[in-house]
Amino acid sequence: MSKPEFVYITYIETTPEKLWQALTSSEFSKRYWFGTELRSDWKVGSPLALVMNGTTTDTGQILEADRPRRLSYTFHHVTSEAARRERPSKVVFHLEPYGKLVKLTLTHEDFEAGSRLLDGISKGWPAILSSLKSLLESGTALEIPVSALGIEGVS
Amino acid sequence: MNIANFKPAIVYTIYIASTPEKVWQALTSAEFSRQYFFGNAVEVDLRVGGAFIVRTPDGALHISGEVIECDPPKKLTVTFNVNWPQLIEKLGPTLVTYEIEQAGEAVKLTLLQSHDRPLSDDILSGGRQGWPAILSSLKSVLETGQAMTIKMAPPQRMLDALKEMGIATPE
Numbered sequence: 198m199s200k201p202e203f204v205y206i207t208y209i210e211t212t213p214e215k216l217w218q219a220l221t222s223s224e225f226s227k228r229y230w231f232g233t234e235l236r237s238d239w240k241v242g243s244p245l246a247l248v249m250n251g252t253t254t255d256t257g258q259i260l261e262a263d264r265p266r267r268l269s270y271t272f273h274h275v276t277s278e279a280a281r282r283e284r285p286s287k288v289v290f291h292l293e294p295y296g297k298l299v300k301l302t303l304t305h306e307d308f309e310a311g312s313r314l315l316d317g318i319s320k321g322w323p324a325i326l327s328s329l330k331s332l333l334e335s336g337t338a339l340e341i342p343v344s345a346l347g348i349e350g351v352s
Numbered sequence: 353m354n355i356a357n358f359k360p361a362i363v364y365t366i367y368i369a370s371t372p373e374k375v376w377q378a379l380t381s382a383e384f385s386r387q388y389f390f391g392n393a394v395e396v397d398l399r400v401g402g403a404f405i406v407r408t409p410d411g412a413l414h415i416s417g418e419v420i421e422c423d424p425p426k427k428l429t430v431t432f433n434v435n436w437p438q439l440i441e442k443l444g445p446t447l448v449t450y451e452i453e454q455a456g457e458a459v460k461l462t463l464l465q466s467h468d469r470p471l472s473d474d475i476l477s478g479g480r481q482g483w484p485a486i487l488s489s490l491k492s493v494l495e496t497g498q499a500m501t502i503k504m505a506p507p508q509r510m511l512d513a514l515k516e517m518g519i520a521t522p523e
Contacts, residue, residue, distance in 0.1 A: 205484075206480075206484035206485075207366075207484060207488050208484070208485055208488040208489070208500055208502055209488075210492065210496075210498075210500060295502070296501060296502070296503060297501070298500055298501075298502065320365075323364075323365040323366060323367065324365075324367050324455075324460075327366050327367035327368070327458075327491070328367065330488070330491065330492075331369055331491075331495055334492060334495065334496055335369070335495050335496050337369070339367050339369055339456075339457070339458040340456045340457040340458060341367055341455050341456045341457075341458050341460075342455070342456040345453075345454075345455035345456055345460065346455075
């Protein structure tokens with residue numbers, strides 16, 4: 198039985214520095230992450246808040262910030278009482294130069310057994326990272342309605 | 353072969369600024385696939401029972417199978433068997449399914465690689481390494497017209513595991 202985690206790899210025609218900027222700037226994230234702002238100073242130990250249309254959806258703390266190679270933070274979904282009861286999970290971005298491309302590996306791990314969040318993030322990350330790839334390569338993010346993700350209880 | 357006995361071992365979803373018809377065409381045409389599938393050509397006779405073939409850039413037969421489900425432009429399921437001696441005997445057939453759905457103004461493409469028995473992480477590492485590269489490049493071709501050149505070393509971990517099982521892999 199493998200441990201509960203979600204891993205997603207994508208290759209993007211960009212530079213590690215531009216990808217790092219896109220992963221840490223609200224100006225970019227609002228365009229590819231369903232309107233989400235990323236609020237943090239990105240220093241190890243600093244807090245992070247994900248804010249969607251004025252509502253904080255997730256909070257965390259920066260664990261690693263090795264620009265432009267590795268970024269990780271804890272991730273606590275806070276939109277419902279049930280989600281708040283789960284302990285924070287962990288998000289790791291690994292950026293590797295790959296010829297003229299960058300290989301981006303996202304690992305979302307440290308879920309408690311039976312996590313309700315795991316299904317939702319497994320459906321959300323492919324949309325967010327696909328849109329990020331489009332934005333960096335073509336200048337236009339994708340228009341994906343949240344309802345198209347097929348997350349239970351989200352319409 | 354009863355496809356109900358197959359369970360997805362690898363699932364990869366990617367969203368593409370395109371139409372379901374164009375994604376379908378990219379998945380089923382040799383001309384497109386050469387651009388995003390490490391130079392390999394997909395040749396498929398699009399009817400249930402039709403042949404599904406992947407040829408390497410030098411024209412050699414690399415993967416052969418047949419069409420199991422064909423519902424253009426929504427769903428294509430094929431058997432996807434690499435032509436290495438003993439592979440199908442030891443691992444059973446591999447099933448690959450592409451599901452294509454409209455998602456707002458984008459297209460959601462889901463790839464499932466399924467097997468009729470549990471396989472080790474070592475065996476599955478080949479697909480886990482390959483599919484993200486193939487489908488990232490497919491997305492770029494459709495969105496920007498430019499394929500990505502993803503040079504990838506052979507999936508050594510998988511090859512070692514296959515060799516250990518007595519499956520003849522290319523030297």
